[in-house]
Amino acid sequence: MAILTVIGVGSRLRGDDAIGPLLIDALSRQTHSQIELVDAGSDALGILEYLEGREHVVVIDACQMGREAGSVVEFDAAEIDFVLKDDPISLHGLGLAESIKMAASLNMIPEDLKIIGIEPESIQFNGSLSIPVQRALKMAVDIVEDKLNRVSQLAEA
Amino acid sequence: MSRDLDIKVHHLTRVEGHGNIVVNMKDGVLEKAHLSIVEPPRFFEAMMKGRSFHEAAIITSRICGICSLGHQLTSLVATEDALGLEISEQTSLLRKLLIHGATLQSNILHAYFLAAPDFLNVGSVFPLIATHKDVVLRALRMKRLANDIGDIVSGRAVHPITPVPGGFSRIPEKAELLEIKRRLLEEALPDGLETIETMKALAGAIPQFERETEYISLKHPDEYALYEGDIFSSDTGAISVHKYLDVTNEFVVNHSTSKHAKYNRNSYFVGALARWNNNHAQLGEEAHAAAEAMGLKPNCYNPYMNTIAQVVEAVHCILDSVRIIDRLMEMGLKNEKPNQTPTRYGRGIGSNEVPRGILFHDYTYDNKGNIIKANCIIPTGQNLANIDDDMMKLVPEIINKTKEEITLNLEMLVRAYDPCISCSVHMLEVDFIE
Numbered sequence: 001m002a003i004l005t006v007i008g009v010g011s012r013l014r015g016d017d018a019i020g021p022l023l024i025d026a027l028s029r030q031t032h033s034q035i036e037l038v039d040a041g042s043d044a045l046g047i048l049e050y051l052e053g054r055e056h057v058v059v060i061d062a063c064q065m066g067r068e069a070g071s072v073v074e075f076d077a078a079e080i081d082f083v084l085k086d087d088p089i090s091l092h093g094l095g096l097a098e099s100i101k102m103a104a105s106l107n108m109i110p111e112d113l114k115i116i117g118i119e120p121e122s123i124q125f126n127g128s129l130s131i132p133v134q135r136a137l138k139m140a141v142d143i144v145e146d147k148l149n150r151v152s153q154l155a156e157a
Numbered sequence: 158m159s160r161d162l163d164i165k166v167h168h169l170t171r172v173e174g175h176g177n178i179v180v181n182m183k184d185g186v187l188e189k190a191h192l193s194i195v196e197p198p199r200f201f202e203a204m205m206k207g208r209s210f211h212e213a214a215i216i217t218s219r220i221c222g223i224c225s226l227g228h229q230l231t232s233l234v235a236t237e238d239a240l241g242l243e244i245s246e247q248t249s250l251l252r253k254l255l256i257h258g259a260t261l262q263s264n265i266l267h268a269y270f271l272a273a274p275d276f277l278n279v280g281s282v283f284p285l286i287a288t289h290k291d292v293v294l295r296a297l298r299m300k301r302l303a304n305d306i307g308d309i310v311s312g313r314a315v316h317p318i319t320p321v322p323g324g325f326s327r328i329p330e331k332a333e334l335l336e337i338k339r340r341l342l343e344e345a346l347p348d349g350l351e352t353i354e355t356m357k358a359l360a361g362a363i364p365q366f367e368r369e370t371e372y373i374s375l376k377h378p379d380e381y382a383l384y385e386g387d388i389f390s391s392d393t394g395a396i397s398v399h400k401y402l403d404v405t406n407e408f409v410v411n412h413s414t415s416k417h418a419k420y421n422r423n424s425y426f427v428g429a430l431a432r433w434n435n436n437h438a439q440l441g442e443e444a445h446a447a448a449e450a451m452g453l454k455p456n457c458y459n460p461y462m463n464t465i466a467q468v469v470e471a472v473h474c475i476l477d478s479v480r481i482i483d484r485l486m487e488m489g490l491k492n493e494k495p496n497q498t499p500t501r502y503g504r505g506i507g508s509n510e511v512p513r514g515i516l517f518h519d520y521t522y523d524n525k526g527n528i529i530k531a532n533c534i535i536p537t538g539q540n541l542a543n544i545d546d547d548m549m550k551l552v553p554e555i556i557n558k559t560k561e562e563i564t565l566n567l568e569m570l571v572r573a574y575d576p577c578i579s580c581s582v583h584m585l586e587v588d589f590i591e
Contacts, residue, residue, distance in 0.1 A: 012219045013204070042222030045266070049301060094270065105286040106293065125200045 002036035004151050005054045006144055009061040009096055011042040015127030016069075016120030017062045022129065023140050035148060044096040051103050056112045056151045060140060061096050062133075063117030070132025071119040072139045077109060114147070116140055162552070162560065178567050179412070180552055190548035192541060192571055193413045205520070205531035210236045210322055210499075213520065213528060224535075224577060226259040226307060227511030228518070230384070233322055235518040239505025240526065242323045242496050247488065251310055251325060253384045254481045256509065257474040258306030260383065261299065261345070263512035264429065264467035264474075267575045268356065269296035272464040275569045276359035292355060299348050299471075302340050306478065309333045324495030331490055338482045345475045353447045356468050360452050363465070364566055367458040368550045370543055371422045372431035373404065375510050381432070381439040381473060383510040389435050391456075392421040398508045401517045405534050410542075417542040418534070424542035427514025428574060429466035430457060444473040460547055463573045467512070499526060513537060513575055537576040544574060 006027060008020030024039045036054075040046045044061075051057060065073060077100050103109050118140065121130035129137070162182035181189040208216060213236055218229035230252055237244060269292065270282045279285060286293050309329045312319035319327045376395060377386035387395040388404055396404060407416040419425065437448070437455045448454070453465045504521040514536030521530040547570055555563055 011222070013216075040222075041219065041225065043225070044222070045300075046222075046304070048297060049304060101283060102286065102293075105283065106290070106297075126204050 001034075003034050003056065003155050004144075004148050005036040005038065005050055005057045007038040007040050007047050007050055007057065007059045009040045009042070009044050009047065009059060013125055015122045015124050016118070016130055016133040017042075017123040018129060019062050019118050019120070019133055019137060019140070020060045022137060023060050023144070026137065026141050027144060032148065034152060035144075044099045045094050045102075047096070047099050048103055048108065051108045051110055051113070054110045056147075057110045058114045058116060058144060058147060059096070060116040060118070062120040062123065063115075065117055065119050067119045068132070069119050069121035069130060070136045072136045072143070073117045073119075074143060075115055075117065077104070077113040077115055116143060162556070162563070178548075178564075178571060180548065180563075180567065182552065182556070187549060187552055189412075190552050190567075191412050191545040192548070192576075201533045202531045205528045208528050210240060210522060210526045210528075211497075214320065214322070215318070217518065217533070221577060223263060224511060224513070226255055226311070227509060227516055228533075229320060230256065231507040231509045231511070231516045231518045232520075233320060233507065234385075234509065235505045235507030235520050236322045236522075237505065238507060239501075239503055239520050239522050240322070241500035242498075244324055244496065245491075245493055247328075247485065247491060247493060248324045248495075249384070250481050250485055251329075252320065254478055255307060255310050255320065256383045256511075257478045257481070258303045258310070260510075260512050261306075261471050261474040261478075262303030263575075264471045265296055265299045265303070265352070267512075268352070268464050268468050268471075269293070271572050271575060272569075273355070273359060275565075275572060276362040278362070295348050295351060299345060299352075302337075302345050305340070306337055309337060321495050321497070323497045324493055326495060328490055328492055331486070334482050334485060334490075338479055341475050341479050341482075349447075349472050349475050352468055352471065353450050356465060357451050360465065363459070363461045364569065365459070366461060366547075366551055366554065366570075368460070368547055369458040370546065371420060371425040372434045372456075373420065373425045373427050373539070374432040374435045374515055375508065376435055377439075379439075381436050381477075383432075385509075388508070388515070390420060390425070391431075391435055398506050398517075401506060401508065401519070401534070405517070405539060407534070407538070413541060415538050415541055417545075418539040419542055424546045425539065426460070426543045427536045427539045428463055429470055429512070430460065430463040431514065432510060433457065433466040433469065440469070440473050441476060443476055444469050447472045460543075460570060461573045463575075502526065504530075511536060513577060514539060535577060537574070540574050540576065544571060544576075 008024040010017040010020035012018045012021050021039045024037050027035060028037055038050050047059060118133060118136045121132055162180060177193050179189055179191055204216060205213060214229045214232040217232040218225045220228050274280060274282050274285060312327060319325050372391040374389055375382035375386035376389035388398055388401060389395050404420045405418045406420060407418050410417050434456045448469045451465045453462055453469060502522045502524045507518045509516055516536055517534040519532040520528050523529050548567060551570065555566055
């Protein structure tokens with residue numbers, strides 16, 4: 001039974017935006033039976049399917065935070081202001097910020113929902129992961145493993 | 158009325174120059190009315206070159222989070238055409254089931270999350286969560302079922318993995334399909350009927366605007382074409398999918414990074430309304446009853462009614478999915494291996510109706526089964542010229558409204574087509590309060 005859900009958001013074809021799915025790949029090689037791994041691709045609205053009934057959820061995505069490329073920032077979904085793309089011209093405008101806001105309005109947010117944001121260097125199509133974001137990927141794996149340890153200690157306590 | 162009007166709506170400021178509405182009128186003469194938008198698969202050929210036939214569909218499914226299944230299936234059809242891979246009736250039925258799931262999901266989300274807020278004049282879906290929570294939950298319930306169809310048939314909902322050239326690498330279990338059938342009848346059908354009631358109540362807010370244009374979709378002799386058929390033009394009739402370049406005739410325009418398309422006229426329409434106009438006779442009784450309830454008649458020349466055609470299709474997809482599952486049960490599920498032995502190497506074209514309209518993939522393979530040439534034409538690219546022509550007719554008709562009303566009408570028009578702007582403009586922007 002999984003005690004932690006990790007959701008990677010992003011497009012594998014868009015340079016550093018692939019960080020979410022690539023983290024899921026990296027974690028899946030380590031066969032943690034206690035983690036539920038979800039590659040949500042670039043359909044951010046899909047995360048709504050994986051929030052309900054979960055206690056501990058981590059979402060990883062490339063985030064434009066105005067920091068140095070490769071910066072890894074862990075934050076609580078409730079703590080920050082997302083920049084919502086109001087008035088979307090297409091369904092493609094419903095991204096992670098909008099999905100989290102929707103989940104919050106519907107009381108679907110788990111008690112512990114963390115977002116690991118990674119500042120990208122480039123999200124050009126057909127690009128590969130930049131050096132700073134490759135380093136960030138390793139840090140993100142460590143963050144998830146720490147998180148798993150803490151959650152399993154909580155579960156045992 | 159002689160006046161000046163200058164509208165610039167920048168929807169996606171982060172993606173410079175794309176997704177903008179520009180209208181310019183001087184002394185009562187409309188000089189400009191257009192949408193500039195990015196066409197994602199510009200990089201398509203570079204991305205596909207050198208890839209083996211096993212990889213092509215997986216890569217294309219990643220172009221877009223929302224259109225992923227459409228690209229995957231069209232890619233498979235193109236590869237099978239190029240390599241001479243025959244597929245079984247079971248494969249064809251399972252793929253149709255996947256298309257129904259994807260169409261149901263996309264059409265419902267578009268109707269509820271993009272169009273309904275316009276009809277209620279509330280700006281976005283968020284105010285609706287407070288006032289119409291049951292409606293939002295209904296939309297999400299239908300999305301989830303559509304997702305589960307994808308999960309069960311294709312192995313994974315967002316980036317399907319079991320559909321491969323020549324068939325499926327894994328066949329769903331009988332019990333799984335029967336459970337989907339139960340949910341289609343017990344959950345999706347009542348939700349679909351409620352959706353008709355909701356849209357009927359909102360239909361009064363749909364702008365009255367008509368512009369007859371050329372409607373292009375697939376057409377099949379035996380069914381409402383989504384998965385297969387010939388290309389069909391409401392002006393000149395059927396033409397083989399292999400001649401798609403004679404239909405799309407892409408050309409470059411100054412105001413858009415995306416090429417435009419035209420066939421017999423200056424522009425043509427693809428998507429749910431085109432399918433309805435061309436193929437409505439092949440829909441069942443329930444879909445026709447839904448259309449009648451919501452005021453959609455054949456032939457309909459109001460582009461804003463695209464949303465209503467999508468809801469009609471959602472009803473069709475629910476019921477036809479049940480029919481497909483029944484047929485699969487009748488045939489008995491066979492644990493077939495995909496046919497992956499090429500009988501030739503060369504060029505192949507794939508075409509499906511994806512939610513936003515007709516999609517083409519075109520590959521040429523070398524004799525090792527690697528791609529040497531690739532082309533992809535997406536529905537949004539084909540609709541751009543038509544959207545511009547709609548705007549050119551619409552603006553003079555509503556010129557006496559306020560600038561805000563005109564802008565809203567234009568935005569609603571663009572949203573009615575649900576353009577695929579970029580397949581991953583989802584990146585989170587965060588402002589930290591320091």
